[in-house]
Amino acid sequence: MAAIVGRELELGRLEAVLGQVAGGAGPAGLLIEGPAGIGKSTLWQAAVDAARSTDWTVLAARAVASESRLTLGVLADVLASVDTEVVASLPAPQRHAIDVALLRVEAQPDGGAPVEGRVLGTALRGVLDRLVRDRPVLLAIDDVQWADPASAAAIAFAVRRLDAIGVALLVARRTPLPLPFAPEEILPRDRWTTIDVGPMSLGAINELLRQHAAAPPSRPTLVRIQQASGGNPLFAIEIARVLEAKGEPPAGEPLPVPSDVRELLRDRLASAPATVRAVLLDLAILGAADDDRLAAVEGRPVGADLGVADAEGLLRRDGPSVAFAHPLYAAAALAAASPAERRAAHRRVAETAASPEERARNLAMATDGPDPGIATALEDAALEARSRAAPLAAAELLRLAIERTPANDVASAARRRLLLGEELQRAGDMAAALVELQAVAGGSDIRARARARLVMASIRYETDGSTAAAVQLATAALSDAQGDPALEAHAYAVLAAVDWDDLAGHARYVEEGLRRLAEVPQPDPLTEGLLVLVRCGADVSAGLPLDPALVERGLELERIAPAPTVSDRFSASLGTWLKWLDQFEDARLWLERTRQTAIDEGDEGSLPYALGHLPELEVWTGNWERADAVAREHLAAAEASGLAAQRDQALYNLALVHVHQGRVELARAEIAEALATTAATGDDYMRSGVLPHLGLLELSLGNWAAAAAALEEALAMRTALGAVAPWRPGPDLVEALIGAGSLERARTVQEELDRRLPDASRTSSRASAARSRGLLLAASGDLEAARTTLESALGIHDAAPIAFDRARTLLALGQVLRRLRARGAAAHAFREAHATFERLGAQLWVERAAAELERTGLRRSAGPELTESERRVAELAASGMTNRAVAAALFMSPKTVDANLGRAYAKLGIRSRAELGAAIRGGAVPADPSGAPSANPRANGPARRTNMGDRRM
Numbered sequence: 025m026a027a028i029v030g031r032e033l034e035l036g037r038l039e040a041v042l043g044q045v046a047g048g049a050g051p052a053g054l055l056i057e058g059p060a061g062i063g064k065s066t067l068w069q070a071a072v073d074a075a076r077s078t079d080w081t082v083l084a085a086r087a088v089a090s091e092s093r094l095t096l097g098v099l100a101d102v103l104a105s106v107d108t109e110v111v112a113s114l115p116a117p118q119r120h121a122i123d124v125a126l127l128r129v130e131a132q133p134d135g136g137a138p139v140e141g142r143v144l145g146t147a148l149r150g151v152l153d154r155l156v157r158d159r160p161v162l163l164a165i166d167d168v169q170w171a172d173p174a175s176a177a178a179i180a181f182a183v184r185r186l187d188a189i190g191v192a193l194l195v196a197r198r199t200p201l202p203l204p205f206a207p208e209e210i211l212p213r214d215r216w217t218t219i220d221v222g223p224m225s226l227g228a229i230n231e232l233l234r235q236h237a238a239a240p241p242s243r244p245t246l247v248r249i250q251q252a253s254g255g256n257p258l259f260a261i262e263i264a265r266v267l268e269a270k271g272e273p274p275a276g277e278p279l280p281v282p283s284d285v286r287e288l289l290r291d292r293l294a295s296a297p298a299t300v301r302a303v304l305l306d307l308a309i310l311g312a313a314d315d316d317r318l319a320a321v322e323g324r325p326v327g328a329d330l331g332v333a334d335a336e337g338l339l340r341r342d343g344p345s346v347a348f349a350h351p352l353y354a355a356a357a358l359a360a361a362s363p364a365e366r367r368a369a370h371r372r373v374a375e376t377a378a379s380p381e382e383r384a385r386n387l388a389m390a391t392d393g394p395d396p397g398i399a400t401a402l403e404d405a406a407l408e409a410r411s412r413a414a415p416l417a418a419a420e421l422l423r424l425a426i427e428r429t430p431a432n433d434v435a436s437a438a439r440r441r442l443l444l445g446e447e448l449q450r451a452g453d454m455a456a457a458l459v460e461l462q463a464v465a466g467g468s469d470i471r472a473r474a475r476a477r478l479v480m481a482s483i484r485y486e487t488d489g490s491t492a493a494a495v496q497l498a499t500a501a502l503s504d505a506q507g508d509p510a511l512e513a514h515a516y517a518v519l520a521a522v523d524w525d526d527l528a529g530h531a532r533y534v535e536e537g538l539r540r541l542a543e544v545p546q547p548d549p550l551t552e553g554l555l556v557l558v559r560c561g562a563d564v565s566a567g568l569p570l571d572p573a574l575v576e577r578g579l580e581l582e583r584i585a586p587a588p589t590v591s592d593r594f595s596a597s598l599g600t601w602l603k604w605l606d607q608f609e610d611a612r613l614w615l616e617r618t619r620q621t622a623i624d625e626g627d628e629g630s631l632p633y634a635l636g637h638l639p640e641l642e643v644w645t646g647n648w649e650r651a652d653a654v655a656r657e658h659l660a661a662a663e664a665s666g667l668a669a670q671r672d673q674a675l676y677n678l679a680l681v682h683v684h685q686g687r688v689e690l691a692r693a694e695i696a697e698a699l700a701t702t703a704a705t706g707d708d709y710m711r712s713g714v715l716p717h718l719g720l721l722e723l724s725l726g727n728w729a730a731a732a733a734a735l736e737e738a739l740a741m742r743t744a745l746g747a748v749a750p751w752r753p754g755p756d757l758v759e760a761l762i763g764a765g766s767l768e769r770a771r772t773v774q775e776e777l778d779r780r781l782p783d784a785s786r787t788s789s790r791a792s793a794a795r796s797r798g799l800l801l802a803a804s805g806d807l808e809a810a811r812t813t814l815e816s817a818l819g820i821h822d823a824a825p826i827a828f829d830r831a832r833t834l835l836a837l838g839q840v841l842r843r844l845r846a847r848g849a850a851a852h853a854f855r856e857a858h859a860t861f862e863r864l865g866a867q868l869w870v871e872r873a874a875a876e877l878e879r880t881g882l883r884r885s886a887g888p889e890l891t892e893s894e895r896r897v898a899e900l901a902a903s904g905m906t907n908r909a910v911a912a913a914l915f916m917s918p919k920t921v922d923a924n925l926g927r928a929y930a931k932l933g934i935r936s937r938a939e940l941g942a943a944i945r946g947g948a949v950p951a952d953p954s955g956a957p958s959a960n961p962r963a964n965g966p967a968r969r970t971n972m973g974d975r976r977m
Contacts, residue, residue, distance in 0.1 A: 028070055029235070030228025030257075031063065034219050038071045041217050045192045046080070046160045051183070053211045056196040058221035060352050061258030067221065068166045068196040075162040081155045082162045087170035088311030089351055095381055095414040096125045098165060098175035099144065103151070110154050115624040118147035124412050127379070140588055141174060141413040145181025146626030152182060156190045164194040167351060169201040174414035176204035181626065184210045198351075223255020232257050236337070237264045245272050252279045258350060262289065265337075289356035292336065301360065303329040304338070305369045308357040309386070312347040320376045367391070381405040381421065388424050396436075399428040403440055406447070415451035419444055438464050438472035446479055450588070454487050474504035474511055478518050485522045494522040513540040514551045520558040530562040553581035557594050564601045567749040567780060590622045590630035600637050604749075606787045606824040608645050615641065632661045632670035639677035643684055644788070646827040648865050652681045672701055672710050679717045683724070684828060686867035691721055712741035716753035723756055724868040728763030735760055739773075750780045750789045755796035762803045774800055787824035791817050795833040802840050810840045828869075831860035835873055842880055851880045855891075862893045865920065890928055897924040898932075902941040 028035060038054065045052050054071070056064045065086075075082050085101035103111075103122055111122050121143040123129040155161045163179070165171060171179075183193050193210070197203055207216050224232065229250045234240050241249060241264060249267075253259035263279060269292075293301055299322075306321045307313060318326045330346060333339050340349045348354040358366065370390035377383030384405035387398045402425035409418040422444040429437045442464050448457035457479075464476035481497035498518045505511035516537030520530050537555045541547045556578040560570055578594035587593045599614030619634035621627075635658035642651035655677040662670035675698040682691035695718050702711035715738035722731035735757040742751060754777040761770035777793050794817035802810035814837040821830040838853035858873035890898065900910045907925070911918045929935060932943050 028063075028066055029231045030224040031067060031221075034067055034221060035070060037217060037219055038067065039074065042071065042075060042078075042080075042160075042162070042192060045190060046078070048189055050160070050189045051186050051191040051193070051211060051215065053183075053207060053216040054192060054194045055207060055216060055218045056194070056221060057199050057218065059200075059256070060198050061256045061350065062221045062223070063257050064196040064198065064221050065166050065350070067219070068164065068194065071194055072162065072164050075160075075164075080160050080162050081158070082164060083155075084162075084164040084166075085171075085175075086166040086312075086347075087168060087172075088347070089167075089170045089354065090309055090311040095172060095409045095412050095417045096144075096174050096178075098171045099148070099178050100125050100127070100175075102163065102165075102175075102179070103148070106151055106155075110151055113154060114147060114150045117143050117621075117625050118150050121147045121413070122151075139411065139413040140625065140627075141177055141415070142181060142626040142628075144174070144178040144413050145185075146624065148178050148182035149185050149626070152186060152191055153188050156188045160190040160192070162192050162194055166196045167198060168195040168203060169197050170351075171204050172414070173204065173416040174412070178413075180205040180210050185626070224250075224257055224260075225255070226250045229253070229255065229257070229260050232260065233264050236261050238268055241267065241272065248279055258352065261337075266291070287356075289353060290360050293356060293360045296332065297329070299326075300329045300332050301357070302369070304333055304357040305361050305365065306373060307346070307348065308354040309366075309369055309373050311354075312342075312345050314344040314346065317376065318346075321372045323372075379405075380408050381417070384421065385424075388428060391428070393428075394430040395428050396430055396433065399425045399430075399436065399440075402428060403443070406443065410447060410450075415447040419447040419451065422447065434467070435469055435472070438467055438469040442472055442476050442479070445476065449479065449483055454483050458483060470504050471508060471511060474501040474508075474515065477501035477504070478514060481518050481522060491522060495519065498522060509540040509543040510548060510551070513537045513544065513555070514548065516540065517551050517554040517558070520562075521554055530558055534559040534562065549581045549585035550587065553578065553585065553587070553594060556581060557597055560594075560601065561597060564604055565747065565749050567786065569605065570601060590618060590625060590627045591633035592630075593618075595621075596630070596633060599634070603637055603641050603644075604786075606789075608641060608824075611641055612638075612645075628661070628665050629667065632658055632665055632667055632673070635661055636670060636673045636677065639681060643680055643828075644826045646864055648681060648685060651677075652685075655681050668705075669707075669710075672698060672705075672707065675701070676710065676714055676717070679714065683717050683721045685865050686724060686869070688721065688725070688868075691717070695721070708741045709745060712738045712745065715741075716756065719753060719756055719760060723760050723763070724872075726763070728760050728765075731760035732757065732764050732766065750777065750786050750793075752789055752792070754789075755792040758796035759799055762799055767800070767803060770800055770803075787820060788826050788829060791820035791824065791826075791833065792829050794820055795829075795836055798833075798840070799836055802836075802843070807840055807844050811837065811844065814840060827860050828864055828866060831857040831864075831866075831869070831873075834860070835869070835876065838876055842876075847880045851877060854880065858891060859893045859896075862891065862924075863920065890931055891924075893920075894924045894928045894931070897921055898928045898940060899944060901925055901937060902944045 034056075038056075041052055041054055044050070056067050058064050072082055072084050083102045083105065085098045087098050103126060106122075111119055114122070120129070121139045124139050125144060152161055152163070163183070165179070168176075179193075183191070195203075207213075226247065230240070230246055233246070233249070240246070245267070249260050249263050253263055267279070293304070296304075303318055303322060303326050306318055310317070310321075313321075315326060315330065318330070330339065338349055338353050339346055348357075361369070367390045370386040374383045374386035374390060377386060380401070384398070384401040387401055391398055402421050406418040406421035406425065409415075409421060422440050425440050426437060426444070429440060441460050445457045445461035445464065448454075448460060461476040461480050461483075464472050465480065467473060477497045478501045481494040481501070484497065485491065485494035498515055502512060502515035502519065505515050516533045520533035520537065523530075523533070534555050537551075538559075541552055541555065556574055560574055560578060563570060575598065578598070582594045590596060595614055596618040599611050599618055602608075602611035602614060615634050615637055619631065619638075622630040622634055635654060639651040639655040639658065642648065642654060655674060658677060659671065659674035662674045675694050679691050679694040679698060682694060695714060698714045699711060699718075702708070702714065715734045719731045719735035719738065722728075722734060735753055738753065739751065739757060754773060758770045758774050758777070761767070761773065774793075774797055778797070781790050781793055794813055798810045798813035798817060801807075801813055814833060817833045818830065818837070821833060834853045834857035838850045838857065841847075841850035841853060854873050854877040858870060858877060861869040861873055897910055901907070901921075907918055907921045911921045929940070932940070934940055934943060
């Protein structure tokens with residue numbers, strides 16, 4: 025790094041950290057801090073210059089006090105130098121966010137939703153990830169204490185989530201001003217290097233003044249300057265300059281050492297020409313500008329005035345841009361001006377402002393007291409800041425607008441305070457938002473009161489899960505909204521969204537809301553979208569199929585105005601609904617799309633939602649190892665986001681997977697933890713979902729009474745919650761009751777199950793219900809009817825292939841066939857069930873199927889006793905396929921293939937694939953392990969696999 029007087033140690037530390045990052049040890053954080061004038065910016069610039077000279081990519085910005093409240097100023101500077109090809113490689117939401125930040129496009133094209141702050145952070149992270157593939161990246165912010173909140177939040181979000189090494193964050197901060205973020209919340213504490221810039225030594229001050237003073241002071245005066253400045257280089261230079269102008273004081277007289285540089289500069293600025301002082305005041309307000317902008321503000325050429333200031337050492341140039349050499353010089357220029365002069369300067373700057381926000385802020389500073397025009401300009405600027413993902417900037421502009429609103433304009437004040445509450449909600453400051461909204465809710469403007477209550481209802485429901493409070497607020501809002509169809513529709517939509525204690529009321533809320541909305545010429549797409557979403561959800565909850573027209577409308581409304589949170593969007597719920605309606609491939613498509621959208625937009629709160637529904641889908645479609653992996657990923661995401669409800673869902677998923685796999689102790693522990701949590705929180709909905717896991721576990725173990733007890737408790741809770749859709753665990757309860765000898769109760773449950781099952785949807789539920797009906801017929805002694813019912817159930821299973829459920833039906837059919845003395849067909853059913861259970865990894869059911877097969881008394885007539893899975897693996901392996909290819913072909917894991925192949929080798933007494941091929945060619949492995957016809961007449965010939973993609977709506 026370039027030599028800087030008296031800072032060799034600090035430069036060495038900076039160089040060492042950058043070297044480590046370049047060598048692959050990053051990411052790392054560098055914090056340079058110290059008081060004003062101590063030399064932080066000099067060190068910061070030296071590090072930036074060194075990085076640029078050693079093949080780093082540098083993204084740098086200098087925050088300016090006068091711009092600290094302007095939206096995304098720092099982030100725009102950081103991104104300005106990024107190649108357009110890098111931005112073009114990002115996902116669409118991130119590209120749009122960067123274009124908005126750089127003012128390349130409108131923030132809300134075609135009436136779309138505003139950019140969310142997290143998307144900006146994700147976009148910056150994407151930029152850093154792509155840049156670091158080629159070379160190390162230095163993200164450098166000087167005077168970070170003045171970074172605008174939106175920029176600071178985006179930078180913190182991006183760096184905190186960096187996966188790549190080779191990125192260094194360099195920030196310089198003036199003490200004692202606070203940082204805009206906590207360093208340890210961005211990078212681990214051991215990744216940070218803090219450089220406290222202290223006072224310079226006498227020798228360093230002497231060398232510094234030799235460089236900056238026309239004539240070095242005498243030795244006695246040098247000592248006095250060093251002592252008076254406290255070793256602060258900027259203070260020392262300014263004292264020396266005053267002494268040059270006035271001469272050294274006689275011995276014993278004090279040096280001109282005021283409290284800070286502003287006072288030292290005041291005399292110099294006061295003696296400067298008025299035109300120079302005016303340009304410097306403009307520059308202090310602007311923070312940085314080029315000559316043309318300053319000339320436009322002044323209405324005259326300013327080159328000569330800038331030359332005078334430059335000769336005084338007050339300015340620095342960065343390309344065409346000019347700024348003060350140090351922020352204290354800007355503060356001095358402001359302090360030297362009278363209030364009237366400052367107001368006039370703000371007015372001049374406002375007239376040539378580059379953005380509505382800059383114009384509105386400067387107009388506000390140019391005027392004392394209420395002004396309706398300025399208040400309107402501030403409100404417009406707040407809306408623009410809101411659209412650019414800067415809720416805190418919008419909130420501050422709205423506060424200024426409220427201050428400038430005339431006292432008699434009650435409606436405008438209420439509207440602006442309502443907007444303020446909404447922006448504070450978006451910024452995450454729920455307590456402050458409720459204070460502002462409560463003020464509006466208690467006011468005389470009835471419409472504003474209704475809107476405030478609706479926002480309060482959503483906050484209460486979101487933050488503390490207070491359904492009763494949310495319903496009360498929304499109901500009061502509906503009363504206030506009478507006569508305003510759009511507002512009534514909004515109130516009905518909120519009621520439908522929060523009142524889950526009244527499931528029957530959803531249809532009424534939605535119907536009334538849509539009816540009101542039909543009266544509105546240009547209905548709010550977010551309101552209509554919420555109504556459509558709740559309507560579709562209510563239909564699915566009631567066991568009805570989705571209305572294709574509503575689905576199309578819901579997706580169209582989402583395209584027009586997507587909800588800010590990914591998990592609140594129609595497409596996110598669509599994946600869940602399709603899962604419940606057995607449209608598995610479409611469900612996976614939408615759930616994976618939701619997952620990717622949450623990643624692309626950096627919406628970590630929505631990521632657990634998408635992950636939360638995938639494990640169950642993977643269990644149903646037979647991908648149990650993936651189900652286990654996604655369930656663990658879901659748990660990690662839930663814990664990282666701090667969402668307690670999602671952690672409960674993750675436990676639900678893990679227990680579901682492990683119950684099916686037969687991992688008894690692990691499943692019991694997860695079920696116990698989930699039940700304890702739901703008992704503590706009073707979450708009967710989740711509890712009614714976890715108890716069936718316990719029921720299936722006990723049923724798998726043959727503990728019929730325990731299984732029935734758990735399932736009966738779940739059914740009672742579900743009934744109390746008002747659920748009306750067919751209950752998937754219902755067949756398990758029937759089977760458990762049959763096993764426990766409670767046939768009458770089993771018949772009652774079966775009848776209710778049959779009554780609720782629709783004909784056109786829930787195919788997998790109808791198949792399982794047919795199985796339990798067949799078991800009930802068999803328990804009642806009607807074996808032929810049981811056989812017919814179970815064979816019919818297999819046909820239904822083929823339309824919604826849940827392999828585990830189908831294998832259970834095969835097992836039940838085999839039991840009936842054995843009792844009918846059709847031992848060959850029974851053995852075939854048991855073998856097919858056994859093979860499926862083994863492929864899935866359902867260990868308890870593998871053992872049950874093997875025991876049932878043993879009871880048939882049939883043995884293979886020739887050849888070793890390979891299981892169906894072992895035989896199929898052996899045949900494919902002998903054909904030359906790799907274990908991984910065999911696994912893909914048979915929907916097994918590679919570990920399962922290895923295990924089956926090992927057992928086949930042992931049974932055949934061979935050690936190689938060559939011997940395996942010879943054994944198969946020599947007939948040592950029979951082609952048909954049973955010689956019996958299929959237990960399902962429809963299944964003779966190749967197994968039929970339904971392509972769920974053909975069943976798209």
